[in-house]
Amino acid sequence: MTTPTILPSFAAGELSPALHGRVDLAKYQVGLATCLNWFVHPFGGVSTRAGTAFVGEVYRHTGRSRLVPFAFNTTQTYVLEFADQKMRVIKDGGYVLESALTITGITQANPGVVSASGAHGFSNGDMVWLQDISGMPELNRRRYTINGVTGSTFELGVSTVGLGPWTSGGTAARIYTLGTPYLTADLARLKYVQSADTMTLTHPSYAPRTLTRTGHTSWTLTTTTFAPTQQPPTSVASDSPGASYSYVVTAVSEETGEESVASSVVTSADQTSTVSWTDATDAGSYNVYKARNGVYGFIGRAPDGSPGFTDTSIEPDTSDGPPQAKNPFDAADKYPGCSTYHEGRQWYARTNTKPQTLYSSASAAFNNMNTSTPSKDSDAITRTIASREVNEIRHLLSLNVLLVWTSGAVWKAWAGAQADVMTPANCAVKPQSYEGIADIPPIATESSAVYVTASGKKVRDVAYEFASDSFQGRNVSILAGHLFEGRTIEEWAYAKDPDGIIWCVRSDGVLLGFTYLKEHDVYAWHRHVTDGLVESVACITEGSETILYLAVKRTVNGQTVRYVERMASRYFPDVHSSWCVDSGTGYNGWNTDATRTLTLSGAAWNAGDTVTVTADGHTPFTAASLGTQYILRSGQNQVTVTVTAYTDSSHVSATLDMAPDVSMQATAIPDWALASITLDGLWHLEGRALAILADGSVQPTATVSRGRITLTRAAGRIVAGLPYVCDLETLNIEAGPPTLQGRLKVINEVTLRVKDTRGLSVGPTSSRLVDIKERLGENYGYPTMLVTGDEKVLIDPSWNTQGRVFVRQSNPLPATVVAIIPRLEAGA
Structure with a gap:
């Protein structure tokens, strides 16, 4: 007798084989033996992952690039590609280009020479992007490293012999590139923290640098200057020259309240003199200090624009002295290795000479490391962790306290029990855990943080627990330990919306996914592979989702290549919009303007009959339209017409591929597409066999030749790329x-x-699978719709002791499984 059993959730993800006997665990009941290229939703269901779209080639195929997110706000977001001493910018799925120049000619030569209108300003070695060229379509939408530059021409570096002659049009735009000092070998340890349009970059081998954005193609990278932005007054003088009394003056910024360092010393013969100065730019007031026994103390303040300050024998307050210039990062081996912002200060840590020391800026002055004697609450702070072992500080994270991760422990830095904010006098450091961190930044989630331990083989979370008044955590990778045997995590990035997935680069190039939602005790691991190796990841917000970008190493045409790719949104409103291929390229010829219609008219409506196609609201036809195809659709009724004769820009004659439904006859139709039998722009996958989804239907694979594939049937929307x-x-x-x-x-x-x-x-195993028959009442020629509900299938049975169900998606189509209900018969 068969008995139905339901598996209602998969919220534990893929479990290690070492746990396959632990049927007593609650996580076993919601776990999986294999979760490959599926990801786990926080609600427990699983979906096939989305594919990736080709963004572009990395700066150099010979070296690994590092992807870094840059977000000014939720709408102004970028991915930065750091390569060997270069940085490039990606926005909205493409590399940022400089202003495009109009091409005026291209030779048929080896190498091809491009002429541009006016002086182009290019240099040998620059990378340019060509598109919209007529006559040489093989050159379109490709990157070239140029040479042989003259005032208005440049060589492409490839042969154009054998191509058709250039006829007209085309643009050339340089890919925006910024020089950096960072070598490829140092990129893995490069760390960053951002505030608005400014990013601080730190590395123990380089002086800290500030990356600033003022526009898409306007970025600057400068060595950070550690000094107050407010300058002191100049030309300080006394109306009673002499050497009996000494004074210095500082300027206080009107906007920020930051105090400058002290001016040059001025001396006076008596202490009833007037000290004057030349005002400093942007100062709102000036503080005057007088020396007593060699120590300067505050004696008064003067507003901006005042003629000076008169000392009336004021006794200096030596508990309030002027700031003293300080830069703890002024030489090699003194450069910090990490940074963050916390309690209105910028914090740095870990130099080669002092690996366990924390440094903070002055309060509300991020580049000001000055101190005073005696110290003030607003002064910069320096603290060294006192521990049994000298373990370098690797990361800092601002929560309600400053969490300090070293290679051997987790510490919290805070003001202590008797104070509210950290100051030089109130800064305590206390251990929280003796599990160190790898050289990978921790990730802050909604209510906790997660980090990779020093071995690179475990992931732990950490969160504040009121009962113990400390930060406690757990091993959240213990159920999937097999994923880390002999391998480590090298990078990761957090895609917060919609599913809260941390994407991890494993040392062997496999992409791991980790669905994490602490408040519901969801921590599920899943594996993702592609035809290549993932080397770097970054996540940024685009629209309402967090989008994953990947740097991927592939083999194409026998050559090792490296690409940046963008994982598509997993929201597919219909089968036509599905993107389930890797490194893919697409074409969408469907009309999106309801005012632009096509109308079919004629005397006969059978397949092969000739009809007139009339365009209203647009003029799409030219003499070159002969042979082009248009698809017209009304609900699930559709027809394809092939243009056979040109009348004018609004009228052509065409033949029908089938008899159209009566609802499409002599009716203005806004749902139409300019169909294509080919897909170009695939040079990055030359020689590879690609999976194809065309107007929602899976077509046979096609091999790329000269950057193009040819379909078996023309379509209005095409997606093609590497299958998985x-x-x-x-x-x-x-x-x-x-x-x-x-x-x-x-x-x-x-x-x-x-x-x-x-x-x-x-099926019961991967070798005994049965396809689910899904086509129901769709009209002829219309793709099978996506199904929501129950799909019942009689599988190829197999008596065994396991009783497993194996589900495979081998088509470029989406799938989401929320429950599996097998009917089971058990023997003795």
């Missing part, structure tokens, strides 16, 4: 007591509860 397979396998089924473990069992039928799904195969 998504495998999902349940654990050994357990429905006891009494236990089913060790008993023979068979599953004859499986019901999958799915959402927006198509194209799955199911």
Whole structure:
């Protein structure tokens, strides 16, 4: 007798084989044996991952690049590609280009020579992007490293012999590139922290630098100057010259309240003199200090614009002295290794000479490391961790306290129990855990933080616990320990919306996903592979989602290449919009303007008959339109027409591929597309066999030749790229007591509860899969719709002791499984 059993959640992700006997664990009941190219939603369901779109080639294929997010706010976001002594900028899925120049000619030569209108300003070695060229379409949407530069021409570095002659048009734009000092070998240890349009970059081998953005193609990288921005007054003088009394004057910024360093010393014959000065720019007031026994103390303040300050034998307050210039990072081996912002200060840590020392700026003055004698609450702070071992500080994270991660422990730096904010007098450092961190930044989530331990093989979370008044954590990778055997995590990035997934680069190039939602005790690991190796990741907000960018190393045409790719949004409103290929390129010829319509008219409406196509609201036709195809659609009814004769820009004659529904005859239709039988722009996948989804239908694979593939049927929307397979396998089924473990069992039928799904195969193992038949009432020529609901399939049964269900998606289509319901028969 068969018994249905439901697996209602997969919220534990892929579990280690070492746990496959732990049927007593609650996580076992919601775990998986295999979760490959599927990701776990916080609610417990699983979806096939989205594919990636080709963004561009990295700066140099011979070296690994590092991706870094840069976010001014939720709408102004970038990904920065750091390569060997270069930085480039990516925005909205493409490299940022400088102003485009109009091409006026291209030779048929080796190498091809491009002429541009006016002086282009390019230099040998620059990388330029060409597009919209007529006559030489093979050159379009490609990057070239140019040479042989003259005032108005440049060589492409490739042969144009054999191409058709250039006829007209085209633009050339230089890819925006900024020089940096960072070598490829040092990029892994480069750390960053951002405030508005300014990013601080730190590395133990380089002086700290400030990266500032003022526009898409306007970035500056400068060595950080550690000094007050407010300058002191100049030309300080006394109306009673002499050597009996000494004075200095500081300027206080009107806008920020920052105090400058002291002016040059001025001396006076008596202490009833007037000290004057030349006002400093942006100062709102001036502080005057007088020396007593060699120590300067405050005696008064003068507003900006005053003629000076008169000392009336005022006794100096030596508990309030002028700031003293200080730069703790002024030489090699004194450069900090990490930085963050906390309590209105910028904090630095870890120099080669002092690996356990923390340094903060003055309050509200991020580049001001000055101190006073005696110290003031607003002065810069220096603290060294006192510990049994000298473990370098690797990362800082601002929560309600400053968490300080070293290679051997986690510490908190805070004001102590008797104070509210940290000052030079109130700055305590206390250990929280003796599990150190790898050289990978921790990630702050909604209510906690997660970090990779020093070994690179474990991930822990940490959060404040009121009961112990300390930060406590747990190992959140323990259930998936097999993913880290012999391998380590090298990079990661947090995609907060919509699913809260941390994407991790493993040392072997596999991309790991980690779905983490602490408040619901969700921590689930999943694996993701592509035809290549992932080397770097970064996440930024684009629209309402957090988008993942990847640097991927691939082999194409026998050559090692490195690309930046953008993972597509996983929201697919219909099958036509699905993007389930890697390193893909797409074409969308569907009309989006309801005022632009096409109308078919004619005397006969059978396949092969000739009709007139009339365009209203636009003029799309030219003499070159002969042979082009248009698809017209009304609901699920559609027809393709092929242009056979040109009348004018609004009228052509065309033949029908099939008899159109009566609703499409002599009716203005806004739902139409300019169809294409080819897809260009695929030079980055030359010679590779690609998966194709065209107007929601899976077409046979096609091999790229000269940057192009040819489809078996023209389509209005095409996505093509490298295929990948998504495998999902349940654990050994357990429905006891009494236990089913060790008993023979068979599953004859499986019901999958799915959402927006198509194209799955199911079976007891990967070698005995049965395709789910999904096409129902769709009209002829219209793609099978995505299914939401229950899909029942009779599988190829197999008596075994496991009782597993294996689900595979091998098509470039989406799938989401929210429950698996097998019908089980158990033997003795």
